[in-house]
Amino acid sequence: MTIDAQINLSLEQAIASKIDDTCPPKLKSALHHAVFPGGAHVRPKLCLAVAAACDPDADLNDAMVAATSLELLHCASLVHDDLPCFDDADQRRGKPSVHVAYGENLAVLTGDALIILAFQTLARKALTYFRELTLVMSDATAPPNGIAAGQAWESESEIDLKAYHHSKTAALFVAAARAGAVSVGASDAEWRGLGEHLGSAYQIADDLRDAVLSPDELGKPAIQDVRNCRPNAVDSYGLGGAYTRLRDAIEAAASSVPTCAGTDSLRQLIYAQAIRLTPEHLVHEVA
Amino acid sequence: MTIDAQINLSLEQAIASKIDDTCPPKLKSALHHAVFPGGAHVRPKLCLAVAAACDPDADLNDAMVAATSLELLHCASLVHDDLPCFDDADQRRGKPSVHVAYGENLAVLTGDALIILAFQTLARKALTYFRELTLVMSDATAPPNGIAAGQAWESESEIDLKAYHHSKTAALFVAAARAGAVSVGASDAEWRGLGEHLGSAYQIADDLRDAVLSPDELGKPAIQDVRNCRPNAVDSYGLGGAYTRLRDAIEAAASSVPTCAGTDSLRQLIYAQAIRLTPEHLVHEVA
Numbered sequence: 200m201t202i203d204a205q206i207n208l209s210l211e212q213a214i215a216s217k218i219d220d221t222c223p224p225k226l227k228s229a230l231h232h233a234v235f236p237g238g239a240h241v242r243p244k245l246c247l248a249v250a251a252a253c254d255p256d257a258d259l260n261d262a263m264v265a266a267t268s269l270e271l272l273h274c275a276s277l278v279h280d281d282l283p284c285f286d287d288a289d290q291r292r293g294k295p296s297v298h299v300a301y302g303e304n305l306a307v308l309t310g311d312a313l314i315i316l317a318f319q320t321l322a323r324k325a326l327t328y329f330r331e332l333t334l335v336m337s338d339a340t341a342p343p344n345g346i347a348a349g350q351a352w353e354s355e356s357e358i359d360l361k362a363y364h365h366s367k368t369a370a371l372f373v374a375a376a377r378a379g380a381v382s383v384g385a386s387d388a389e390w391r392g393l394g395e396h397l398g399s400a401y402q403i404a405d406d407l408r409d410a411v412l413s414p415d416e417l418g419k420p421a422i423q424d425v426r427n428c429r430p431n432a433v434d435s436y437g438l439g440g441a442y443t444r445l446r447d448a449i450e451a452a453a454s455s456v457p458t459c460a461g462t463d464s465l466r467q468l469i470y471a472q473a474i475r476l477t478p479e480h481l482v483h484e485v486a
Numbered sequence: 487m488t489i490d491a492q493i494n495l496s497l498e499q500a501i502a503s504k505i506d507d508t509c510p511p512k513l514k515s516a517l518h519h520a521v522f523p524g525g526a527h528v529r530p531k532l533c534l535a536v537a538a539a540c541d542p543d544a545d546l547n548d549a550m551v552a553a554t555s556l557e558l559l560h561c562a563s564l565v566h567d568d569l570p571c572f573d574d575a576d577q578r579r580g581k582p583s584v585h586v587a588y589g590e591n592l593a594v595l596t597g598d599a600l601i602i603l604a605f606q607t608l609a610r611k612a613l614t615y616f617r618e619l620t621l622v623m624s625d626a627t628a629p630p631n632g633i634a635a636g637q638a639w640e641s642e643s644e645i646d647l648k649a650y651h652h653s654k655t656a657a658l659f660v661a662a663a664r665a666g667a668v669s670v671g672a673s674d675a676e677w678r679g680l681g682e683h684l685g686s687a688y689q690i691a692d693d694l695r696d697a698v699l700s701p702d703e704l705g706k707p708a709i710q711d712v713r714n715c716r717p718n719a720v721d722s723y724g725l726g727g728a729y730t731r732l733r734d735a736i737e738a739a740a741s742s743v744p745t746c747a748g749t750d751s752l753r754q755l756i757y758a759q760a761i762r763l764t765p766e767h768l769v770h771e772v773a
């Protein structure tokens with residue numbers, strides 16, 4: 200079974216237990232719509248890769264549980280971000296966003312339910328590192344530095360840019376890297392850097408894709424940051440400058456991988472992801 | 487220190503750690519607005535009372551942590567329920583609701599943050615029954631039977647009334663009763679009934695208050711159920727019929743208290759709460 204298939208199966212189980220006859224049918228359907236078909240599973244894969252790099256012989260049960268929880272939290276943030284009071288995005292992953300397909304109220308509840316299911320999954324399935332993983336996930340999502348705070352910066356007249364970028368994007372990458380280590384009993388402190396740099400790379404890559412790809416290629420509305428007057432790397436540094444910063448962030452991420460059993464394979468994975476993230480015609484354009 | 491003061495202190499601690507300089511100021515303020523000054527702390531007090539009734543000599547640390555988590559979840563549900571896409575209520579506890587005071591986007595994020603903090607508080611502070619309490623809280627809030635599902639029934643064209651009332655109101659009362667037992671190491675199964683009956687009583691009392699009190703007395707807009715075309719006990723059974731059902735639910739709750747060290751004192755507490763919940767002029771009117 201591919202890693203994506205394993206992640207999907209675990210996500211299906213996290214939601215499936217909800218799909219009994221006493222659940223309101225539209226909420227059931229909206230939950231499924233929000234999670235499937237999934238995205239690239241970047242955060243869950245990072246978590247699993249770090250776990251395997253820390254200890255290639257470890258049981259990855261808790262790492263897969265953490266990976267599932269991360270993806271549920273990520274999906275929750277997408278559903279709420281797309282709401283009319285935030286990005287007002289009508290598409291996500293090439294489909295109508297949840298509030299367009301099911302209404303605003305069901306989109307709010309779907310996001311709420313996904314957050315709760317992320318914590319419930321840890322409680323139901325994590326064998327050993329349940330408390331540690333719950334702390335990692337709540338750090339990454341709660342104020343002061345989690346994704347809820349990242350979104351909240353967009354409502355401030357003066358934005359703390361560093362806090363904004365950290366909370367909005369890096370927080371879940373940091374959680375993925377930390378959770379990978381924690382889930383096999385390794386120390387998580389030295390893995391924060393990898394999460395920070397990858398989060399930063401991902402943010403810049405997203406800004407670049409937002410600037411140069413069409414809505415069809417993106418599977419969601421384009422130039423959202425500009426439309427929503429939000430800080431954006433392409434706006435600040437130009438296409439070439441943003442591209443350079445993306446490469447720097449990838450190099451920093453690769454360098455930050457601590458010495459462990461799987462250092463080399465993890466670095467290769469980082470470079471492979473970097474190529475996937477960079478829009479092809481941009482590589483030609485800036486070259 | 488009164489029990490309310492202890493609950494407030496614990497709530498303050500659950501939110502206070504968030505209030506550092508890296509948190510967006512409006513989110514900080516909105517979190518405080520959503521939780522303080524609190525309501526009657528009915529659910530936290532039920533949890534603490536059940537814990538003390540199960541074992542008068544027990545350490546109540548985990549019960550207080552559970553009580554705090556319950557209140558944070560309750561506050562989260564109020565903030566999201568008041569949103570324009572649900573009740574569109576402009577007042578709550580005699581103050582502007584969160585979305586009126588801070589905007590819709592911050593209200594969504596404040597609810598999200600309160601849900602996460604409820605689980606984080608358990609992970610940070612529960613000493614012994616962390617996993618059990620996390621399962622109780624997630625059962626009470628997630629689909630298929632938690633409060634998110636309760637709200638979602640309002641978007642269905644055909645409502646399963648029993649599931650709707652259970653999920654929307656009783657679920658958190660059941661959680662409060664179960665959490666009280668669980669937090670002192672007692673079995674929770676026999677406490678479900680108390681939660682169900684109290685939830686039912688509370689729902690009817692709320693319908694009665696909604697029907698006969700002014701917005702000033704309620705601290706929130708009146709006749710919301712009628713305005714929102716929702717099932718309502720007064721609408722279904724009339725004032726007298728609803729009042730009889732309230733008394734029946736209270737009696738059922740008192741009878742359902744299992745035999746334990748504090749059966750009598752818990753029954754007295756239930757009757758005292760019943761008097762507090764029933765609008766005074768209604769007692770005269772129906773009498």
